[in-house]
Amino acid sequence: MANLKRKVVLVGTGMVGMSFAYAALNQSVCDELVLVDLNEVRARGEAMDLNHGLAFSNSSMQIYFGSYADCSDADIVVICAGVAQKEGETRLQLLARNYKVFESIVPRVVSSGFKGIFLVATNPVDIMTRITYELSGFNSAKVIGSGTTLDTARLRYLLGSYFEVDPRHMHAYVIGEHGDSEFVPWSQAIMAVSPVYDVIADNQNRYKFEDLDKIEEEVRTAAYQIIKAKGSTYYGIGMAICRIVRAIFHNENSVFTVSVRLRGEYGLRKEVFIGHPCIINSNGANRNLELKLMTKEIEQFKQSYEILDESFLSISK
Numbered sequence: 001m002a003n004l005k006r007k008v009v010l011v012g013t014g015m016v017g018m019s020f021a022y023a024a025l026n027q028s029v030c031d032e033l034v035l036v037d038l039n040e041v042r043a044r045g046e047a048m049d050l051n052h053g054l055a056f057s058n059s060s061m062q063i064y065f066g067s068y069a070d071c072s073d074a075d076i077v078v079i080c081a082g083v084a085q086k087e088g089e090t091r092l093q094l095l096a097r098n099y100k101v102f103e104s105i106v107p108r109v110v111s112s113g114f115k116g117i118f119l120v121a122t123n124p125v126d127i128m129t130r131i132t133y134e135l136s137g138f139n140s141a142k143v144i145g146s147g148t149t150l151d152t153a154r155l156r157y158l159l160g161s162y163f164e165v166d167p168r169h170m171h172a173y174v175i176g177e178h179g180d181s182e183f184v185p186w187s188q189a190i191m192a193v194s195p196v197y198d199v200i201a202d203n204q205n206r207y208k209f210e211d212l213d214k215i216e217e218e219v220r221t222a223a224y225q226i227i228k229a230k231g232s233t234y235y236g237i238g239m240a241i242c243r244i245v246r247a248i249f250h251n252e253n254s255v256f257t258v259s260v261r262l263r264g265e266y267g268l269r270k271e272v273f274i275g276h277p278c279i280i281n282s283n284g285a286n287r288n289l290e291l292k293l294m295t296k297e298i299e300q301f302k303q304s305y306e307i308l309d310e311s312f313l314s315i316s317k
């Protein structure tokens with residue numbers, strides 16, 4: 001770590017960024033939190049508002065409005081800046097607008113002398129993570145996207161309700177693009193100690209295989225439903241970012257389906273950032289955990305991978 005204090009710079013103090021900041025304060029995940037935004041007035045106001053809550057928290061966090069120069073000794077730069085998804089808009093349609101936003105952010109973070117870890121949440125997150133990697137020239141282990149971490153949390157919540165088991169004991173993952181081509185490799189889903197497929201096969205009077213498709217669809221369309229109901233999603237992703245930040249600072253070796261660069265897993269050779277189980281510690285994305293996928297699941301993963309690669313290449317044309 002660059003500094004004795006655990007320091008995070010948040011770029012983008014909109015709904016997602018501030019949901020992260022609020023969770024970070026309440027969970028005391030860092031010692032110093034710097035807020036940076038194109039809209040300086042807003043970022044200053046957010047810093048004031050959060051500081052007024054300090055007296056009610058268990059934290060003595062230093063929170064202030066800042067600039068890119070503050071990244072020089074930061075451990076983590078969290079990027080939530082950009083344009084939010086509109087109703088009916090796919091995440092990929094956001095790409096062109098958010099690419100320009102990142103061109104104005106990432107080089108300035110790097111110029112500050114920043115040597116820490118980038119954590120990206122801006123959508124389309126897998127491609128924005130790859131753009132951060134390309135623009136920064138950082139080692140890929142130091143560039144992480146939130147990927148399908150939130151989708152995995154949504155899946156575990158729904159599975160926990162369905163099987164009436166604490167979601168923390170539902171070991172199932174959403175992988176691939178954080179978007180329409182994401183999917184659940186059900187062959188890998190475990191309820192505590194038993195494969196979900198076995199639990200259903202052995203209890204067909206209670207559970208149905210078709211219900212897994214419904215749960216998967218609910219996860220895939222959750223963002224659309226929330227956006228339709230309240231305009232945008234932010235609490236869940238704010239907490240997901242906070243959880244990843246904690247795993248980095250505590251050198252946890254925890255596993256999240258973050259957006260990471262694959263290194264030849266599944267025989268896929270192209271350089272794509274995609275949601276995949278990865279061990280996260282103070283070095284960043286430490287190690288991908290390659291899954292023993294069924295043939296159909298490998299095809300689904302490849303499809304997602306190709307979509308992400310084509311989208312990335314479309315912006316460089």
Ligand code: NAD
Nearest residue numbers: 012013014015016037038081082083084085121122123237
């Ligand atoms: P928002 O509009 O509330 O906030 C965006 C912020 O970015 C604004 O404060 C804006 O001033 C700032 N900004 C814009 N351009 C900037 C620039 N060039 N430099 C610095 N700051 C800049 O949007 P939001 O709801 O907070 O969403 C932010 C992003 O997070 C969106 O791309 C959204 O799609 C994404 N998101 C991701 C997930 C996920 O799971 N990864 C979930 C929800 C939302």
